[in-house]
Amino acid sequence: MASLHSKYADFERLREQAIALRREGLSLRQIRDRLKIHNNDILGRLVQGEPPPDWTKRPNAKDDLRAKARELRLKGLTYDQIQVELGCSKSSISLWVRDLPKPERRDTAEQAKLAARKRWDHELAVRDEKRQQTKADAAAEVGAMSDRELFLLGVGLYWAEGTKDKPYDRRETVIFVNSDVGMIQVYLAWLDLLGVERDRVRYRVMIHESADTEAAEQYWADQVRADVSTFQRTTLKKHNPKTVRKNVGETYRGCLVIRVAQGAELYRRIEGWWYGIVGAAARTE
Numbered sequence: 001m002a003s004l005h006s007k008y009a010d011f012e013r014l015r016e017q018a019i020a021l022r023r024e025g026l027s028l029r030q031i032r033d034r035l036k037i038h039n040n041d042i043l044g045r046l047v048q049g050e051p052p053p054d055w056t057k058r059p060n061a062k063d064d065l066r067a068k069a070r071e072l073r074l075k076g077l078t079y080d081q082i083q084v085e086l087g088c089s090k091s092s093i094s095l096w097v098r099d100l101p102k103p104e105r106r107d108t109a110e111q112a113k114l115a116a117r118k119r120w121d122h123e124l125a126v127r128d129e130k131r132q133q134t135k136a137d138a139a140a141e142v143g144a145m146s147d148r149e150l151f152l153l154g155v156g157l158y159w160a161e162g163t164k165d166k167p168y169d170r171r172e173t174v175i176f177v178n179s180d181v182g183m184i185q186v187y188l189a190w191l192d193l194l195g196v197e198r199d200r201v202r203y204r205v206m207i208h209e210s211a212d213t214e215a216a217e218q219y220w221a222d223q224v225r226a227d228v229s230t231f232q233r234t235t236l237k238k239h240n241p242k243t244v245r246k247n248v249g250e251t252y253r254g255c256l257v258i259r260v261a262q263g264a265e266l267y268r269r270i271e272g273w274w275y276g277i278v279g280a281a282a283r284t285e
Contacts, residue, residue, distance in 0.1 A: 068082035154190025207254025
């Protein structure tokens with residue numbers, strides 16, 4: 001009887017020590033080494049009821065799967081559909097979502113529509129990937145551009161998008177208007193190539209009156225690396241209530257108007273360059 005009491009007393013003493021160490025944040029292995037207890041069953045009994053410290057808890061890789069499975073179940077997916085999405089067993093799925101309500105059974109026609117929709121979404125993704133790859137391959141084909149290539153490109157760019165002199169409207173001014181950032185960048189690079197000083201370049205935003213003009217002004221100032229305070233007064237376009245505009249939202253920033261001050265002589269040269277290109281092209285026929 002005395003021996004039994006002694007063993008119980010030793011166990012309680014060890015348990016007090018083990019619990020104290022557990023509360024200090026030690027792992028089971030550290031407690032085992034500290035108390036020289038190499039029986040895992042006894043060690044488990046000594047710390048029974050004491051939660052392990054957070055640092056010893058290993059992240060459960062299945063926690064994310066479980067959360068995703070429950071999310072899909074609440075969206076009405078079947079076990080088979082969840083299995084396809086997550087790649088885990090149906091037995092695990094059953095354990096994770098068994099407390100959730102069963103989805104309503106869809107008729108065959110609706111299931112067919114959903115399957116067709118999923119196939120079409122996949123087809124669109126494949127097409128978009130091919131589309132983006134084609135664009136990337138084409139961009140790589142351009143390579144480096146010589147000064148002459150930029151010169152000719154700039155002339156054609158201006159003649160397509162810039163203001164032009166007309167017999168009925170004499171205005172030999174160099175004004176370029178566009179909403180495409182790439183076009184603006186190429187045009188400014190062309191002006192630099194021509195030796196046009198940046199202090200001769202004037203900027204102005206042209207945008208619908210219902211848009212966020214301040215945000216648009218700052219956006220274009222950032223694109224051309226200029227102080228927005230140097231911009232000329234923004235031109236506001238009146239909104240026609242009969243017109244349904246598609247250029248709306250946060251991405252709509254209007255157009256940037258770029259004018260070269262004292263540009264009459266430059267305009268005449270641009271027009272001459274353009275007709276020189278036209279004549280050269282005609283001679284190649």
